[in-house]
Amino acid sequence: MSLTIRRYRPGDQEAVVKLWEACQLVVPQNDPLKDIRTKIQFQADLLLVAIAEDRLVGTVMAGYEGHRGWINYLAVAPDQRRRGIAKKMMASAENKLRALGCQKINLQVRRTNTTVINFYRTIGFREDDVISFGKRLS
Numbered sequence: 001m002s003l004t005i006r007r008y009r010p011g012d013q014e015a016v017v018k019l020w021e022a023c024q025l026v027v028p029q030n031d032p033l034k035d036i037r038t039k040i041q042f043q044a045d046l047l048l049v050a051i052a053e054d055r056l057v058g059t060v061m062a063g064y065e066g067h068r069g070w071i072n073y074l075a076v077a078p079d080q081r082r083r084g085i086a087k088k089m090m091a092s093a094e095n096k097l098r099a100l101g102c103q104k105i106n107l108q109v110r111r112t113n114t115t116v117i118n119f120y121r122t123i124g125f126r127e128d129d130v131i132s133f134g135k136r137l138s
C-alpha cells in the first residue's frame with residue numbers, strides 16, 4: 001500500500017469531516033468545520049492527513065504551545081485500521097513537534113476508548129498520574 005502523510009490542504013475538508021464522522025469523533029460540542037478553520041490559522045502544518053491510493057484515510061492534529069505538545073483528532077478509516085497508518089502519522093507528528101523544540105506530548109483519551117488506549121501504549125505513551133481538567137470558554 002502506498003501511503004503519503006502530508007499537511008492538510010483546503011481540498012481535503014470534505015473528506016476529513018466524513019472521516020471524523022465515520023470515526024465518531026464529531027460530537028455536539030465540537031464543530032468540525034470550525035475546528036479545521038481555526039487550526040489552519042494556528043500551526044497549519046501540524047494538521048496532517050494520510051493518503052492511501054488517492055484516498056484520504058487518516059488525520060492527526062498536533063499542537064505546540066511552547067511547553068508541551070498536544071494531539072487531537074487522530075483517526076483512521078475503519079476499513080484501513082491495523083495497517084500501521086496511525087503509527088506512521090504519529091511518527092510524523094512527533095517529528096514535527098520535536099523539530100519545534102517540544103520535549104513531551106500530552107493527550108487526553110476517553111477511559112472507555114480501549115482501542116486508542118492500547119494504540120498509544122504500543123507507541124510508547126504512558127499514563128501520567130494527573131487529573132485532567134477542562135473549562136469551556138465559549
Ligand SMILES: CC(C)(COP(=O)(O)OP(=O)(O)OC[C@H]1O[C@@H](n2cnc3c(N)ncnc32)[C@H](O)[C@@H]1OP(=O)(O)O)[C@@H](O)C(=O)NCCC(=O)NCCS
Nearest residue numbers: 023074075076081082083084085086087115116118119122
Ligand atoms: C486508534 C486508531 C487511530 C488506530 O489506528 P490504526 O491505524 O488502526 O493503528 P495502527 O495500525 O498504527 O496500530 C499500531 C498498533 O497499535 C495497537 N492497536 C491498534 N488498534 C488496536 C486495537 N483495536 N486493539 C488493540 N491494539 C490495537 C496494536 O499494537 C497495533 O499494532 P499491530 O496491528 O501490529 O498489532 C483507530 O483505531 C481509530 O481511528 N479509532 C477511532 C478514532 C479514535 O478513537 N481516535 C482517538 C481520539 S482520542
